Amino acid sequence: MRGRGRLALPVILTMAASSPSAVTAEGIGLYLWEIGEVSVSDPSQLTDGPVTVQLDVANVQQFASFLQKYVTLEIVRADTQSITVLSKSTDSIRMEPGPEASAPSFIIDYDEPAITALLDEVDRESSAAATPEALRKFVNEHISDKTYLRAYDIASKVAATGSGDCTEHAFLLAALARAEGYPARVVVGVLMRATDEKVQSFGHAWTVVHDGQAWQRFDATLPEDPAPNEWLRYLPLMPVVNEDSGYNMGLMEKVAVWPRSVRLVPEPVREGVGQAESLR
């Protein structure tokens, strides 16, 4: 594409991930981007139970294939424009924690000196082995410059700059977790957040760590996880599987099929599931 604009992929990714409505969810320190919102009669009644969510996407077939391959979200309906899924608070990725989830890679490069130096810092803070939760808090504090200006920095760069948004938090936490012996992956997806009057949806990235039985979510953008007094629902859509030097294209594959809007569906999508438990 030279000469006609090579499309500056990192910049397009940044653009896709932020503008024109990049937001900081005030009070809880999340750095993410808004996709859409829906009014619900009483957001305060939302619980940890299942909710049904409609995702408007450009390519339903391709998007559905991603979901079926990589995540545990249950597809309950699909038409030409949208996919409706049943979301549970325990949803995560559908992958075995193979050796690649523990190895250093181009973007999760825990073998670089900048990461090693951070690990020394972690060790100094605690004599016991660092837990994923301790690492999550450490990353949240280490990335003191919460900004969208970084264009998908790799973990060692995040370690050095202490700067970034959700993807930088997720990459660095995955690197520290792997270095401490925990299989870890980065997941991109949608975060839904209830405010007093509505439920907003945001594009987001977070880390999952395998505890020997299942992938557990750790969101390093949050000072406290789970955030106190907040209803948050994570919809994992796709893990980051391309961790080599072509990772920008891998991320672009995700951005290319990204939901154009996300809505909480206020009615049950099938008998006995969803609404009755989720929106009492």
Added chain:
Amino acid sequence: MSAGSFHECWFFTDPIDIASSTAGIADAMIENQSEQYGSVGLRNVLHVDAGEIDGSPFLALEWFYTVGKAPEALVGLIKIRAAERDGTHVICAHSLPGYRQTFADGFAEVVRRLDSGSEAADPYYEEIYVFELNGLKAAFASMTMSRDEEGDTRIDTTEAMLIPISSTELATSDSTTVSWSTPDGYLINAMDSSVENGELTMDLSLQLDDEGAWVVDGSFSGKPISEQLGTEGDPVSALGEMLAVRHLLQEPDATSIDLVSWIPDADPAAFTHVTVARDPDSDALGAASITMGPLKINGEFDDTGSMRHGTMNVGGVALVMERVFTAGALR
């Protein structure tokens, strides 16, 4: 510019990163105001623009800001325009509210009068594109092609972007590529560098080694990289892509052409597969698409293979590419 007009201009005969320099000068001017009148309070991106002035691409940026504390707080507006002409860059700033068009007209006149005296080879073809991202003219790409005595083509491309990623944060991106192409559009070698937010993020060269293998060397994402690329066919240059489109549109029976191209933003250590295809759903003359991985540009091309207009939708981003200038002939 006349004295007392609140214009200032800087001229650079050495290469600069035009987007990051534009943002940097705005930062320095606001900082200067802050030193005089107190700390910066509000600071918002008011306007960005991109375009061309008689064959010179330009970027424009406006910041709104306040300095000092209420009730003595002052409101300020910085307007910056930057352009490149024949290797010389000019950046002008205007620090009074209003006069946007007057400043733009004055800046255009400065650009038209630039004469670098460059002795570089005259290009046989030039083109400039403006990129609209979600309706915001935020970037330009310029390309020149010049030929050496052996008939090979040197292709110089420059891209610059100013992207407000929130009301208070501005991302910048600058990239330059110099590549050489055979007359029939195959890549001979290439050098590519990118600066994001003033920081070098990519500095790579691609060339054939003594054994005929493609090798990439340099740095990418802050890490050194030196790798041999797989052999998946001979990579084409930008000229080769244009020749492929031209061939596709001239052959009634042709539906698509597969190419390999080096697109280091996508993957510096592997060639990217590119498919140029006639658009079966369009009756428009010259309608074709270019697909690379998950990205697809639907465009309208002229009979030389140069794209007049293209669109790409990536998730929530709508990217429109508009050719705003050409000179010479694509042969």
